Amino acid sequence: MSALEARAVSKLYRAHDVEVLAVDALTLSVEAGEFVALIGPSGSGKTTMLALLAGLLLPDSGEVVIEGRSLNSLGKAGLAAFRLKQIGFTFQAHNLVPYLTVRENVELMLRLNGRLDRQGRARATELLTQLGLERRLNNLPSELSGGQQQRVAIARALVHEPSIVLADEPTASLDSERAHQVTAILAQLIHAQGRAGIMVTHDPRMCIYADRIVRLEDGRVTRVLTTREEIALFAQTG
Amino acid sequence: MRSLYLAVTEIARNKLRFVVVFLIVALITILVLFTAALGDGLAQSTSEYLDGLDASLLAFQSDVNYQIPASRLGRSRLNAIRRVPGVLAVGPIGVSSATIIAVDGVACKELSAALIGVEPRAPGSPPVLRGDPLANSRAADAVVDQHIVERLGLPIGATITLKVVQGMEEQHYNLRVVGATSGSKINFTPAIFVPLQRWDRIRPQEQVGGSGNEIIFNIVAVQLDGSVPSATVADEVMVQVAHVEMTDPVTAYKATQGYQDMQSTLSLQQGFVLVIVVLIIGSFFQIQTLQKVAQIGMLKAIGASSWTVVGALLFQIMLTLLVGLSVGLAAVWLLAQALPTGIPLVFSGGKIAVAIASILAAGPLAAMLAVRTILKIEPLRALGLSA
Ligand SMILES: Nc1ncnc2c1ncn2[C@@H]1O[C@H](COP(=O)(O)OP(=O)(O)OP(=O)(O)O)[C@@H](O)[C@H]1O
Ligand SMILES: [Mg+2]
Helix, strand or coil: CCCEEEEEEEEEEEECCEEEEEEEEEEEEECCCCEEEEECCCCCCHHHHHHHHCCCCCCCEEEEEECCEEHHHCCHHHHHHHHHHHEEEECCCCCCCCCCCHHHHHHHHHHHCCCCCHHHHHHHHHHHHHCCCCCCCCCCHHHCCHHHHHHHHHHHHHCCCCCEEEEECCCCCCCHHHHHHHHHHHHHHHHHHCCEEEEECCCHHHHHHCCEEEEEECCEEEEEECCHHHHHHHHHHC | CHHHHHHHHHHHHCHHHHHHHHHHHHHHHHHHHHHHHHHHHHHHHHHHHHHCCCCCEEEEECCCCCCHHHCCECHHHHHHHHCCCCEEEEEEEEEEEEEEEEECCEEEEEEEEEEEEECCCCCCCCCCCEECCCCCCCCCEEEEEHHHHHHHCCCCCCEEEEEEEECCEEEEEEEEEEEEECCCCECCECEEEEEHHHHHHHCCCCCCCCCCCCCCECEEEEEECCCCCHHHHHHHHHHHCCCEEEECHHHHHHCCCCHHHHHHHHHHHHHHHHHHHHHHHHHHHHHHHHHCHHHHHHHHHCCCCHHHHHHHHHHHHHHHHHHHHHHHHHHHHHHHHHCCCCCCCCCCHHHHHHHHHHHHHHHHHHHHHHHHHHHHCCHHHHHCCCC
């Protein structure tokens, strides 16, 4: 059983009498410990797919199954509880609560889960140390660089030991050196902790850290790269 | 507890912003409490004498709407009331006004007072704190309210001179202060009590020196023996005695000219202040919430429930109100200690409790707009999508 499975999911947006099939019968599965890069042109449905996988959107057809359970059957509250427990999320922006320190932002995930115990705190500190933030624990987000903020978000996405980690363009606002740093550590932690990770990115170079590259176009998978050679070549040439 | 944590941490890290709202609530608390105290104080100043009267019923001339100056009663009706079953004692009360101009023959600062004529030992006659009660129904004796005693520094036994206009002339009368009483204010002025016959001679009137035949006073205080319910006695009096209307002292002072207007003006003012609290607190937190839309979307996306966020908002509002209230209460307490006497402010536990409860009740009302905003924020927006 895969950690995550999307089975022929479709999502149709309707706005002003225009229908956009943002995700079109897409099937995808990700194993625990696997890090997948989701790429594709703007408007190809990457973010929509992420929202479907997180249960933030429900598909018009198909289903998302995580750890053997279909998200379609969970209600709104059930989905929130599911996200809280099973999903680690990083966003492009507004990742952190501005009035909480770095440590508090990470611990918030444990607090929300009702799991803020000694081990949890220790795990938070360890993660932040691995992410090179051990000297920033008591800083507020406004006192951090963009890359540091993304790293805090990564710590928060992992601290509650979720089965799925979803990252929406984690490097979009970073320079290339920081982007490499952040993606490398994200990949490393996903591998080490055995999470199923999916990262949406526009930057082919970041795909070097992925185990698989899935390319979307018009809501459909048009290309999948799995071997190290293919991935390395793609990362170099785009 | 997640909510409380978020609420308190946000306040702690944004002290300045919240201190401003705390202060607003504190100032509003002061305003609300002072308005309440003023209401009670003014009520007391108009009603103190009637409220403290040793009588369960008052007799008025009928059709005067319980206006004391308009009511005119005489001995015959007083006696008729006395004979109604259930009545223990009756006392005539005449109310007018006078100005004190001298103490022991030495001119003093002029002080206006209510001049109340009563029958010694009858209902309406004031209890004394010091000195002696009125005893002789003809003597030029007076029992004087403590406020006047303090203002003029009157010793018991002093002679006060009253100035009264009778006919076209200004008349002066001397009275000997035999005792001091308290709680006698009526129409905002403390009273001088004199025996009714003396009162009839010195009250302002058309001719100098009294009404001649029958003494006319204003109302009758009626004490009951308890054998018959007071409502029954009142009805019976109205049946047996012509042109008399009975009521209880509370109804009577509530009917005093301007009493209701004054109280309802003050209640209206308090109501407005509470509306202002709701609007200020409501808009402050609504603006805060609007500024936090992205953050709230993110929290919901990572799995925080709407109730966690709403709970944090409610905690913040209640904390704001509690802190503001405490500061306001402390300030009111300090101000009350520092107030000079004679200001009509009365802080009663009941009114303070009501004021506190209504300020706290403003919280949930104020929260409604922001709660709605929070509930409407989509977690999807954390990904830059909308449904
Ligand atoms: N609320 C909406 N209503 C209508 N159409 C929408 C809505 N949200 C997204 N779409 C459309 O759905 C398609 C997929 O959008 P999505 O944001 O998932 O793409 P994306 O691959 O993440 O693009 P980008 O790389 O620009 O972030 C786009 O054509 C977009 O215009
Ligand atoms: Mg996108």
